[in-house]
Amino acid sequence: MIEPRIALVGAGWVVRNVWAPLLVQHNAHIVSVIDPQTDASTAFPAMSPGPRWHRCMSDQALHNCNLALICSPNVHHVQQALRAMGQGLHVILEKPACLSSADAEQLIRCSRETGAELLVSAAAAHRSDVRAMAAARGALGTLHCIDVSWRRRRGVPRPGSWFTQASQALAGSGADLGWHLLEVALHALDYPLIDAALCNHVPATADEAQQQATWRGDQGPGGAIEVESQSFSCLQARGGTLVRMSTAWASHQEHDETRITLYGSAGELCLRTTFGFSQNRIQQPSLTLTVDGTQTSLAFAAEDNLAPYRDFLGSRIASLGTCAQTREHEYRKLRSLASAMSALYPHLTPSCTARPGH
Template identity: 35%
Template sequence: MSARLRVALVGLGWAGRRIWLPRLHEHERYTVTAVVDPDADARAAAGAPVAVASVEDLDPALVDLAVVAVPNHLHSPVAARLLARGVPVFVEKPVCLSVAEADRLAAAEREGGAVLLAGSAARYRADVQALLGLAAELGPIRHVDLSWVRAHGVPAAGGWFVRREQAGGGALLDLGWHLLDTVEPLLGPVVFDQVVGTVSADFVNDHSRRARWKDVGDGAPGPLAAGDVEDTARGFLVTDRGVSVALRTSWASHEARDVTAITVEGGAGTAALRCTFGFSTNRQESSTLVRTGRGVTRAVPVPGEPVGAEYSRQLDELPGLLADPARGGAAIGRAREMIAAIERLYDSARSAGRAPELAGAGAGHGR
């Protein structure tokens, strides 16, 4: 067995504690040697050999990989500081909040000679992998429909998630990053020629619509912070090869269940996946995948797996990606295209007068 990677977990909020720390401890390829968080109690509870308040206090010689799971607005600054010091970084989505941040990350990667790897687990789900395999049989792909609609799921962890200054945006940036990350495996590298979007915020400050699963095991829920981001976004994008992509993301809605749906339309047929991304307890009971062609629809078997298995599967892949010299610049390049599209969706909503006060990522960066 290959040597274990020494990992520093940076950020001990909900994602750090609930997603990454237990999976890193369980995985045979990793040893958590350090944690970084400004909260002394959180550091003590993590039980790592080294516990520091800032990445500046982290010794690069003791770390093979830093997993960055801090609030959104700190993703890029923290990752850039680590990269510039020669520490390889795996950063949670969203990797960056603007094209300018992506460019600074690319510069830090070159300066430090360390690679950045991007966190976005959706493509590692077993049902998404089954969809990708089926999509390869559909001939030329003409359209992709991406939707993640929660019945209730406004994140209020610490309040920062609904504040534009710290989160960078709302449901579009949060859920849309996962959805848009499935486009490249379907279509290959894409450039969007046309982008139009709209946003709304009917539920973001409704306490009854908060993400209830984040309260489990974390004590009594705190007050819902006043939010200034969108809870719903809709967009339509067209690639430079003429493939259209429809996008909807909703933290809350009038639906009964939280459902993620991806439909791929090709010249030889259509494939449709219905499931629930993420950790919601109000989820679709199981994933379903169907293929339709010439008026006939048939079910395609989908492997079952525990909720969150995609995050463990992503950890399986990281050592190989980290060892690949060709990975330099690849993740940042993809992240740059992703945030450019998201910026343009927000810009479209703002320029057309659709809830301009809720335009999140890319504010002030017209494209």
């Protein structure tokens, strides 16, 4: 096991409140914080010694680090990951890792050539309810279709920030919330490639700029939303299975809800819960197996919102650079998810997504 010496690329809400505290719990040393925002220099006052602060990625910023956690605006993910791996650092890429199959192949090729590990953050697959669903997958027979949805009541991430700027985020709720949903759906199918998609990406209305995700503690009156706030799509996986997906940062429903339904030849499996950190949650999550008209409730362990991230780090950091099987699995997962993003956003060519890092 390596001793993790971390370069945090991006110092936004999820880094400060999720990744950094959990990395410290896993005895990682945060050496460097790379973020152009001036408040990033004082983002981690409790750490001693405090991390170095750098406005942009450079040789100096990555010096004495062996792992980069990349949580920057989406447009920079590919080039920053390539640069970090080129300097011998293992990389954990926050979602969406990339938005085209060509970029995925570039990342995989760099990982192979440098020997650096390339991990895609995968908290959804480490949830206790999702693991219980995966354990029951064998009762369904052949899967014909998977429905996945994550629809928030009021949950736009920082209107006017990079999350909602087309030049920085590249895509909206379909890539933000949808990446988590597809991570679960495509895992159930053993990560096939996606061959085609039919999509309706819905532009945000003017009033949605006021429907901020309050649990983030964002301040300000909001700003323009240039990417889609809702997305409806149907994706065809290689082999024929359909994945139907719906995402919304803001909607008319009462609670923020995530629903995943697997339709098989021998039964159906439905998970109703809430992913993420919203406090407007489904209060009684449920997992139900239906076979021949009979419904059976399946149990799963209760857990806090950080548990999936904690489990992901615990299972991945310990084996960094040591397990070839894990590496090939990550490549397969990245190819599958990137093919879905390519089908959902065909206008985002590699030349759009591969821009110089900051």
